[in-house]
Amino acid sequence: MIRALGLVALLLAAPAGNAQEVIADLDQTSVSIDSTFAGQEILVFGAFTADAPPDIVVTVAGPPEPATIRRKARRMGIWVNAAQAEVSAPAFYAVASTAPLDAILSPAADLRHAITLPHAVRSVAAGPGQSRSFVEALVRIRTASGAYRRDGEAVEVIGGRLFRTAIALPSDLTEGDYAARIFLLSEGAVIADYATALEVRKVGLERFLYRLAHDRPLVYGLMSLAIAIAAGWGAAGLFGLFRR
Amino acid sequence: MQIYLPIAEVSVNAFLLVGLGGLVGILSGMFGVGGGFLMTPLLFFIGIPPAVAVATEANQIVASSFSGVLAHLRRRTVDLRMGTVLLIGGLVGAALGLAIFNALREMGQVDLLVRLSYVVFLGIVGALMFVESVRALRRSARVGPTQPPRRRQRGWVQSLPFRMRFRTSGLYISVIPPLLVGLLVGVLAAIMGVGGGFIMVPAMIYVLGMPTKVVIGTSLFQIIFVTGFTTLLHATTNQTVDVMLAVLLLLGGVVGAQVGTRLGTRLRGEQLRVLLAALVLVVCGKLAYDLLVQPAELYEIGEAEH
Numbered sequence: 001m002i003r004a005l006g007l008v009a010l011l012l013a014a015p016a017g018n019a020q021e022v023i024a025d026l027d028q029t030s031v032s033i034d035s036t037f038a039g040q041e042i043l044v045f046g047a048f049t050a051d052a053p054p055d056i057v058v059t060v061a062g063p064p065e066p067a068t069i070r071r072k073a074r075r076m077g078i079w080v081n082a083a084q085a086e087v088s089a090p091a092f093y094a095v096a097s098t099a100p101l102d103a104i105l106s107p108a109a110d111l112r113h114a115i116t117l118p119h120a121v122r123s124v125a126a127g128p129g130q131s132r133s134f135v136e137a138l139v140r141i142r143t144a145s146g147a148y149r150r151d152g153e154a155v156e157v158i159g160g161r162l163f164r165t166a167i168a169l170p171s172d173l174t175e176g177d178y179a180a181r182i183f184l185l186s187e188g189a190v191i192a193d194y195a196t197a198l199e200v201r202k203v204g205l206e207r208f209l210y211r212l213a214h215d216r217p218l219v220y221g222l223m224s225l226a227i228a229i230a231a232g233w234g235a236a237g238l239f240g241l242f243r244r
Numbered sequence: 245m246q247i248y249l250p251i252a253e254v255s256v257n258a259f260l261l262v263g264l265g266g267l268v269g270i271l272s273g274m275f276g277v278g279g280g281f282l283m284t285p286l287l288f289f290i291g292i293p294p295a296v297a298v299a300t301e302a303n304q305i306v307a308s309s310f311s312g313v314l315a316h317l318r319r320r321t322v323d324l325r326m327g328t329v330l331l332i333g334g335l336v337g338a339a340l341g342l343a344i345f346n347a348l349r350e351m352g353q354v355d356l357l358v359r360l361s362y363v364v365f366l367g368i369v370g371a372l373m374f375v376e377s378v379r380a381l382r383r384s385a386r387v388g389p390t391q392p393p394r395r396r397q398r399g400w401v402q403s404l405p406f407r408m409r410f411r412t413s414g415l416y417i418s419v420i421p422p423l424l425v426g427l428l429v430g431v432l433a434a435i436m437g438v439g440g441g442f443i444m445v446p447a448m449i450y451v452l453g454m455p456t457k458v459v460i461g462t463s464l465f466q467i468i469f470v471t472g473f474t475t476l477l478h479a480t481t482n483q484t485v486d487v488m489l490a491v492l493l494l495l496g497g498v499v500g501a502q503v504g505t506r507l508g509t510r511l512r513g514e515q516l517r518v519l520l521a522a523l524v525l526v527v528c529g530k531l532a533y534d535l536l537v538q539p540a541e542l543y544e545i546g547e548a549e550h
Contacts, residue, residue: 035488038246038255068546070352078360078535081352081544137543171246171255205488206250213251213483221479224303224487225472228494232310235498239311 022048022056022192024163024182030199031169031178033206039171042198044096044180045164050192055097055104055185056155057115060167060198062092063176069134085134089121091174093148096165100152106188113183113190117148146170175202251486252296258492260290265304265493269500272308274508275520280305280438281366283493284358285527294355296486298345298437299478303490305439305471308497309464316461323412323458327465329419330426330444334470337430342477345435352546356535361436363532369442370524377517384514413454413462421452426466434474439467442524 024046031040044058067089073082097104101116114120117139118132142148147170155165167180178198183190202210213220247258264286272279280301287297316322348354404418425447429440444463448454454462479485508516 033248035247035250036245037248068352070544070546072539072542072544074538078356079537079539080356084352084546134543137541138545141541141543141545171248172253174253202250206248209250209487213479213485217480217483218476220483220487221476221485224479224485224490225306225475227487227491228303228307228472228475229310231491231494231498232307232312233314235307235311235501236314239315239502 020048020050020054020184020186020191022046022182022184022194024058024180024194024196026180026196026198029197030201031173032201032203033173033175034202034204035206037171037173037206039173040169041166042169043164043166044182045162046182046194047162048184048192049161050184050186052186053157053160054191055099056157056163057095057097057101057105057183057185058155058165058167059096059115059120059181059183060092060094060169061120061179061181062090062174062200063178064088065091065174065176067138069138071134071137085131087121087131087135087138089135089138089142091147091176092170092178093117093120093142094167095150096154096167097152098155098157098163101150104185104188109185109188109190113181113193115181115183117143117150147172169200173200175200247488247492249292249486249489251484252292252300252489254291254293256290256292261489261492262496264290265496266500266503267496269308269497269502270504270507271500271520271523272497273501273504273506274511275504275516279308279497281362281436281442281524282527284437285362285531292486292489293484294358295349295482295484296489298358298435299475299482299484300486300489300493301437302433302471302474302478303485303487304493304497306468306475307490307494308501309439309467309471311498311501313461313464313468316464319461320412321458322461322465323410323454324465325408326410326413326415326422326452326454326458327462329408329422330429330462330466331469333423333426333428334430334433334466335473337427337432338434338470338474338477339430340427341431341434342474342481344431346481358436359531359535361432363528363535365432365436365443366524366528366531369446370521370528372446373517374521374525377514377521381514381518413452413458415453417452425451426470429467430470430474433467433470434477439471441467 024044027043066086068084068086070081070084072079095116105115110116111119118135121135121138139148155163157163178200180196180198182194184192245258246255248255268279268283271282284297284301288294313322345354348357404420406419407416408419409416429444432438432440432443441463445459448459448463449456475485
């Protein structure tokens with residue numbers, strides 16, 4: 001809240017000339033994934049100056065990660081993976097705006113700033129003409145699972161100078177440096193934009209186990225075995241007691 | 245209560261996992277199988293990535309079979325010598341299985357391999373067991389409980405070289421068949437995330453001619469080492485063992501196994517086997533259906549290849 005007040009004060013103090021600009025912040029700069037993590041909501045808020053009431057788009061994106069998309073086809077009576085494409089796509093992507101994007105964003109501006117989903121996914125290796133259907137499938141599957149979201153009425157404008165929106169992060173969030181981008185739009189074109197970072201990290205036991213599994217896989221494997229043997233031993237012992 | 249799994253990177257309900265562990269534990273206690281062949285598909289179903297499900301299930305089987313083998317050691321129903329021979333085959337098989345697993349993973353076909361293996365082996369074992377147990381039920385209904393024990397058939401197994409004496413089993417046979425049986429089960433353990441008891445037990449009785457009372461204990465003995473080795477291989481090459489997932493499944497599993505054992509003593513052997521055979525065939529049918537019928541979504545997102 002203090003951060004929010006500071007931001008407002010900053011904007012009010014700035015000369016209100018012809019400059020069209022937007023600044024924003026998040027209610028937290030980092031998200032910690034611990035063993036009880038079940039999703040979290042982050043608040044994106046900020047202030048803007050514009051000549052006419054603008055449209056506002058907020059995107060929150062996970063770090064781009066390589067993914068392989070495979071298409072099944074029937075071979076000898078069974079459905080097998082027959083074709084594939086490699087893309088670089090965020091594991092999480094949310095777009096919130098003051099109005100549905102089709103109405104407020106021009107295709108040219110969308111392409112240039114990579115705002116909507118097909119543009120935010122980069123094709124790495126695929127046959128010509130193939131990649132589009134693969135990227136569309138990726139967006140379709142991840143939209144269905146809730147990893148990709150689009151809400152055309154989620155950004156709220158307050159008093160013509162402030163805006164806010166809440167972005168829900170899903171419970172199966174992955175680690176990385178997330179980015180929040182805010183675009184000020186007028187007649188389909190971007191007139192100002194702003195970006196800020198959000199750090200998502202595993203903490204505590206989650207972090208310890210993940211690091212151990214990747215840095216010292218042999219130790220981790222032996223530990224897993226030791227736990228299994230101990231549990232088996234303990235169980236046998238307990239049941240032995242019950243039998244007597 | 246939701247819990248975030250550090251390796252699978254999904255958040256799932258902890259009670260659901262304990263419950264699944266318990267349910268499969270009950271079945272494994274009732275039927276004397278590891279239950280991996282049921283658990284691994286169930287884990288796919290609740291959204292655990294297949295590679296993590298296979299590797300973690302191997303880890304869980306270490307615990308359940310270790311618990312079981314201790315009871316059998318007390319009763320002296322483990323043929324350690326036979327177990328060691330099976331184990332040598334099993335370790336080679338596990339390494340071979342993991343190499344196949346990783347090669348097909350590169351090609352994007354690991355999912356198909358796992359599913360096909362399930363359909364083929366569950367289908368064969370389920371059908372054989374179903375026919376055999378229905379026949380036994382009919383016989384016992386006709387003749388009553390007293391019937392001559394089945395004569396062991398060993399034919400070709402007797403004629404192979406490198407014979408060895410297995411005292412606990414009362415056998416003097418070649419080491420080649422046990423090595424091959426171990427090898428096959430090792431490959432299955434690595435590819436399917438199962439202990440392989442459902443293949444091993446019939447093979448020991450019908451191919452090797454071992455007495456039924458030492459079969460379960462000996463099978464469990466070698467499964468501990470093969471699945472333990474598989475767990476280590478998956479942990480060091482793919483980093484796909486999720487220890488938190490394993491612990492939750494274990495909690496339910498060890499309790500369920502105990503409940504299942506008690507339930508099992510109230511049912512007759514043939515009835516149990518008919519039920520298990522039906523269960524195996526249902527799982528097999530569901531997996532086969534998914535392979536044969538056009539999926540609603542033709543595309544799927546896989547992990548990236550490194």
